[in-house]
Amino acid sequence: xxxxxxxxxxxxxxxxxxxxxxxxxxxxxxxxxxxxxxxxxxxxxxxxxxxxxxxxxxxxxxxxxxxxxxxxxxxxxxxxxxxxxxxxxxxxxxxxxxxxxxxxxxxxxxxxxxxxxxxxxxxxxxxxxxxxxxxxxxxxxxxxxxxxxxxxxxxxxxxxxxxxxxxxxxxxxxxxxxxxxxxxxxxxxxxxxxxxxxxxxxxxxxxxxxxxxxxxxxxxxxxxxxxxxxxxxxxxxxxxxxxxxxxxxxxxxxxxxxxxxxxxxxxxxxxxxxxxxxxxxxxxxxxxxxxxxxxxxxxxxxxxxxxxxxxxxxxxxxxxxxxxxxxxxxxxxxxxxxxxxxxxxxxxxxxxxxxxxxxxxxxxxxxxxxxxxxxxxxxxxxxxxxxxxxxxxxxxxxxxxxxxxxxxxxxxxxxxxxxxxxxxxxxxxxxxxxxxxxxxxxxxxxxxxxxxxxxxxxxxxxxxxxxxxxxxxxxxxxxxxxxxxxxxxxxxxxxxxxxxxxxxxxxxxxxxxxxxxxxxxxxxxxxxxxxxxxxxxxxxxxxxxxxxxxxxxxxxx
Amino acid sequence: xxxxxxxxxxxxxxxxxxxxxxxxxxxxxxxxxxxxxxxxxxxxxxxxxxxxxxxxxxxxxxxxxxxxxxxxxxxxxxxxxxxxxxxxxxxxxxxxxxxxxxxxxxxxxxxxxxxxxxxxxxxxxxxxxxxxxxxxxxxxxxxxxxxxxxxxxxxxxxxxxxxxxxxxxxxxxxxxxxxxxxxxxxxxxxxxxxxxxxxxxxxxxxxxxxxxxxxxxxx
Ligand SMILES: Nc1ncnc2c1ncn2[C@@H]1O[C@H](COP(=O)(O)OP(=O)(O)O)[C@@H](O)[C@H]1O
Ligand SMILES: [Mg+2]
Numbered sequence: 187x188x189x190x191x192x193x194x195x196x197x198x199x200x201x202x203x204x205x206x207x208x209x210x211x212x213x214x215x216x217x218x219x220x221x222x223x224x225x226x227x228x229x230x231x232x233x234x235x236x237x238x239x240x241x242x243x244x245x246x247x248x249x250x251x252x253x254x255x256x257x258x259x260x261x262x263x264x265x266x267x268x269x270x271x272x273x274x275x276x277x278x279x280x281x282x283x284x285x286x287x288x289x290x291x292x293x294x295x296x297x298x299x300x301x302x303x304x305x306x307x308x309x310x311x312x313x314x315x316x317x318x319x320x321x322x323x324x325x326x327x328x329x330x331x332x333x334x335x336x337x338x339x340x341x342x343x344x345x346x347x348x349x350x351x352x353x354x355x356x357x358x359x360x361x362x363x364x365x366x367x368x369x370x371x372x373x374x375x376x377x378x379x380x381x382x383x384x385x386x387x388x389x390x391x392x393x394x395x396x397x398x399x400x401x402x403x404x405x406x407x408x409x410x411x412x413x414x415x416x417x418x419x420x421x422x423x424x425x426x427x428x429x430x431x432x433x434x435x436x437x438x439x440x441x442x443x444x445x446x447x448x449x450x451x452x453x454x455x456x457x458x459x460x461x462x463x464x465x466x467x468x469x470x471x472x473x474x475x476x477x478x479x480x481x482x483x484x485x486x487x488x489x490x491x492x493x494x495x496x497x498x499x500x501x502x503x504x505x506x507x508x509x510x511x512x513x514x515x516x517x518x519x520x521x522x523x524x525x526x527x528x529x530x531x532x533x534x535x536x537x538x539x540x541x542x543x544x545x546x547x548x549x550x551x552x553x554x555x556x557x558x559x560x561x562x563x564x565x566x567x568x569x570x571x572x573x574x575x576x577x578x579x580x581x582x583x584x585x586x587x588x589x590x591x592x593x594x595x596x597x598x599x600x601x602x603x604x605x606x607x608x609x610x611x612x613x614x615x616x617x618x619x620x621x622x623x624x625x626x627x628x629x630x631x632x633x634x635x636x637x638x639x640x641x642x643x644x645x646x647x648x649x650x651x652x653x654x655x656x657x658x659x660x661x662x663x664x665x666x667x668x669x670x671x672x673x674x675x676x677x678x679x680x681x682x683x684x685x686x687x688x689x690x691x692x693x694x695x696x697x698x699x700x701x702x703x704x705x706x707x708x709x710x711x712x713x714x715x716x717x718x719x720x721x722x723x724x725x726x727x728x729x730x731x732x733x734x735x736x737x738x739x740x741x742x743x
Numbered sequence: 744x745x746x747x748x749x750x751x752x753x754x755x756x757x758x759x760x761x762x763x764x765x766x767x768x769x770x771x772x773x774x775x776x777x778x779x780x781x782x783x784x785x786x787x788x789x790x791x792x793x794x795x796x797x798x799x800x801x802x803x804x805x806x807x808x809x810x811x812x813x814x815x816x817x818x819x820x821x822x823x824x825x826x827x828x829x830x831x832x833x834x835x836x837x838x839x840x841x842x843x844x845x846x847x848x849x850x851x852x853x854x855x856x857x858x859x860x861x862x863x864x865x866x867x868x869x870x871x872x873x874x875x876x877x878x879x880x881x882x883x884x885x886x887x888x889x890x891x892x893x894x895x896x897x898x899x900x901x902x903x904x905x906x907x908x909x910x911x912x913x914x915x916x917x918x919x920x921x922x923x924x925x926x927x928x929x930x931x932x933x934x935x936x937x938x939x940x941x942x943x944x945x946x947x948x949x950x951x952x953x954x955x956x957x958x959x960x961x962x
Contacts (some may be wrong), residue, residue: 188849199837586833589797591822592850736797739833740788 189596193603207572207605208612211718214565215616215711216623221558222710223624223701224631228544228551231696235540241503242355243512243534245289247279252529279529285521286499292515294508299352300499302449304456305340306442309399309407315341316387316439340401344378344442346449347371355500358438359420366392366414369444374451376444379414383439390415398442400456402463403491408452410444453495460492509534546635546695550628553635562714569722573605577726584730585738598730602723609715617711621703628701636695744809745770746904746936747794751803754789758801763789767803769954773903776930776937778947781956787940788830790956791906794938795827796820822851826897830908830940832889834881834896840867841877844896851900866895869925871918886913894922898929905929907939911946923949 197204283300290298308314347353349371354360365385369377380390390396392412400406418438464486503509513532521527577584580601587597752767763786771777771794779787792798793805796817805812807820821827834843844863848855855862864874870891881889890913897905905926911919923946929935930951939946947953 188852192846192849195842583835586835587850588818589821589827589829589833590847590850591818591820593818734798736792739829739831 189600189603193600193607196600196604197607203576204604204608207569207608208615210565210568210572211609211612211715212616212619214561214718215613215715216619217561218558218714219617219620219703219707219711220624220627220701221554221561222707223620223703224554224628224699225551225558226704226707227628227699227701228547231547231699232544235544235696236506239506239536239540241506241509241534241537243501243503243509243532243537245281245286245499245516245530246533248529248531249279252279278525281497281499281525281530282522283497283499285519285525286497288519288521289499289501289512289516292512292519294503294510294512294515295501296504296508297351297502298500299355299502300348300446300497301345301352301356302446302453302495302497303343303345304449304453304493304495305342305401306344306398306408306493307341307401307404309397309404313388313390313396313398316381316383316437342398342440342442344398344444344449344452346444346446348446351502352446352500353443356441356443357498358418358441361416361418364415364417366412369413371445371447374445374447376408376410376448377413378410378442378444378448379416380412380442381439382415382417384442385412385415387439396442400491400493402465402489402493403456403459403461406456406459406491408455410442410448416443449495453493456491456493460490463489463491465489506537509537543694543696546632546639546697547699549639550632550635550699554631562718566718566721569718570725573601573722574725574729577601577729581733581738584733585735588733588735589739594731598723598727601726601730602719605719605723606716609719610712613708613711613715617703617708624701624703625699628699629697632697632699636697639695744772745806746773746808747771747938748806749793749803750806752793752800752805753802754786754793754798754800756789764793764800764956771904771936771938773936774930774934775951776926776949777939778950778953779938779940779956780942780947780953785956787956788908791827791908791938791940794904795825795906822847823853823900824902825904825906826900826902828890828893828897828905828907828910830912832893834889834892836882837880839878839880840872840884840892843881843892844899847896848899853900863895863899866898867892869898870895871921887915887918890914891918891922894925898925903935905935905937907937909940909942911941911943916945919943919946 283302286300289295345356347356350368353368363379364382366379368379369375378396380396384390390412392414394412396410396412398408398410465488501512503512516530516532517527519527521530584597587600588594592600748771749767749769752764753762754764755762767790779790781787793800796805796807796812796815799805799813799817807815807824812820835846838846841860841863844866845859848859848862864877867874867877872888872891872895876884876888881892884892890910894907894910897907907926911922914922926937926939927949930937939950941947
């Protein structure tokens with residue numbers, strides 16, 4: 187009681203000194219409070235975001251790793267061996283449906299869905315693919331090519347879905363039925379839904395039939411029943427947000443949807459009836475879409491006619507923990523044939539997009555925490571020094587106290603109490619300042635961070651193709667798009683440009699931060715204040731203990 | 744029984760330094776007033792430091808109520824049992840007169856029958872200081888006024904022993920007499936042990952016993 191009373195009196199007796207200390211502590215507390223609010227809000231945003239996030243994952247062939255391994259095995263100029271070795275690796279990388287199914291046994295998988303797609307041509311005069319370009323050669327060259335370096339040319343992309351969940355994650359985004367309804371999934375009934383643009387283009391209605399043919403074998407014809415007509419919800423973003431879902435870069439108007447069983451039956455039929463054919467490919471070494479436009483003669487390779495399909499198998503996880511468990515357990519899967527599981531990775535587009543959206547926030551949060559440590563470090567040093575100077579100044583006072591029988595621990599406690607009272611008042615003032623300013627300050631800092639990141643990525647994007655090859659789209663998106671290093675306009679550049687727009691369109695950064703003060707932060711601030719007071723009192727303690735009243739008092743007289 | 748006793752007390756400020764006090768023996772009793780005399784530098788202040796427990800003897804013992812002062816809590820001893828009027832007063836200059844007095848009362852941890860401020864004001868009038876002075880800062884007081892505040896402070900928590908280092912040095916003879924009267928009353932009426940270091944023949948003459956350090960140490 188006496189200690190507290192005397193401490194309060196002492197503070198009121200030397201306002202100037204205590205105002206100085208208060209200013210130091212208020213500065214420390216206010217900036218700590220803002221830093222803590224930012225880091226708190228960033229954590230909260232992450233947690234809340236993860237809670238609302240349905241995480242889906244795909245198994246992907248680690249193309250970069252395999253390429254690097256191939257590269258290591260050869261020296262000098264890339265040889266034909268190297269090229270074909272790499273090509274073969276990529277070609278053989280596709281997992282079978284059974285392989286994909288093995289991963290569903292792994293821990294963490296809550297559900298799964300899949301699609302399969304194949305490129306088909308029109309088999310009748312009355313059905314024509316929607317084309318945005320009048321230049322025929324451009325269209326065929328630019329629009330579609332197949333994943334494995336074999337550029338089958340096709341008009342339509344027929345996709346088979348496993349269930350409703352797969353449909354909602356369709357590569358071209360969600361859609362709305364304008365007529366008819368979505369097919370059931372339980373049998374290979376050849377029922378399809380088509381895009382409204384295709385329907386109008388060809389005057390097709392529900393109930394009509396369309397005929398599609400294998401692009402490599404015009405004799406192989408499939409008749410499909412139109413049971414519905416859909417309209418894409420997002421018309422402006424043709425490639426869609428389902429990154430990694432499909433190898434085709436194609437006008438979404440030409441996407442025909444069916445159930446998985448139908449597509450499976452078509453592929454099976456195509457394999458059963460395959461014939462030997464010559465397949466047109468692009469000019470050697472250039473995987474780009476403009477091979478045919480560049481004036482070079484198209485090249486042909488020997489092959490068989492069966493439709494190649496592209497399975498997209500997606501695993502659904504209820505939480506980040508489940509996803510992590512899945513990733514950790516991935517290597518336990520034994521793949522068919524001589525495929526090495528180590529060459530495959532798990533990727534989650536939604537998780538990556540989510541993480542990317544948090545990047546500025548986390549940068550800011552890290553920056554704030556670093557600032558916090560610096561402020562605390564520097565603040566502690568300043569306070570210790572100020573306190574030491576104070577105690578030297580108060581040496582005579584200490585002598586009087588101890589001479590009158592106030593014990594040294596009590597003197598130290600008294601000084602610490604003074605500091606603590608000043609610190610607590612400063613916490614009040616500092617956190618009030620922070621409460622008023624933390625939200626605007628945090629948001630200003632965040633928008634700064636975002637604009638500096640956008641500047642950075644803008645300058646990166648001037649380097650054509652950068653975003654794609656380093657992206658998480660895996661082996662079967664865009665083929666070798668990253669090899670094309672010449673930027674340029676024109677319709678044949680659709681592929682590359684879409685690669686960009688995908689990146690920038692889908693990573694919308696979290697740009698609002700609810701960095702408000704709360705009781706947890708107030709608690710932390712109190713902890714900081716108490717810690718700082720104790721810390722800077724310790725220095726004083728040492729000097730108080732050293733003093734003997736007799737010495738101090740006789741020094742003076 | 745002696746409340747304070749010196750037994751073969753020797754003291755030097757530095758280890759193996761010059762002995763300021765050598766082989767002192769004396770007994771101080773309750774109800775008596777003692778005058779400690781001796782010329783400047785003879786060790787009077789040093790002796791008071793030993794008696795007040797600010798330091799302990801380098802040889803021999805200071806005994807308080809039968810126990811070696813080395814073994815008692817000397818902070819508690821100073822705050823409760825002994826009131827010291829320092830030669831240089833040792834008041835806190837930034838505190839007011841009343842605050843200085845009340846600080847000592849607070850530090851003693853004792854319970855008082857009246858309000859501390861009331862007791863302090865009574866003491867101020869006993870040492871011939873105006874009530875108005877109570878709120879003045881020590882900084883603004885004359886030497887004589889400060890001396891009287893120091894006396895009031897030493898009395899404030901009713902200690903058994905009063906040690907005073909030349910308490911009347913700065914006072915005119917009238918005030919000096921008043922102060923000596925207070926001391927005498929404390930010793931003879933309140934049965935305190937009052938020990939005064941003094942140069943003044945009159946003060947020495949009014950005391951019950953005179954303890955001359957020069958004679959003592961030369962003995
Ligand atoms: N703090 C000190 N350190 C060292 N020597 C001291 C100290 N205080 C006093 N002395 C020495 O001790 C002797 C006695 O001093 P003191 O007790 O103050 O004498 P008095 O009060 O009788 O004038 C003197 O010679 C003085 O120089
Ligand atoms: Mg002296």
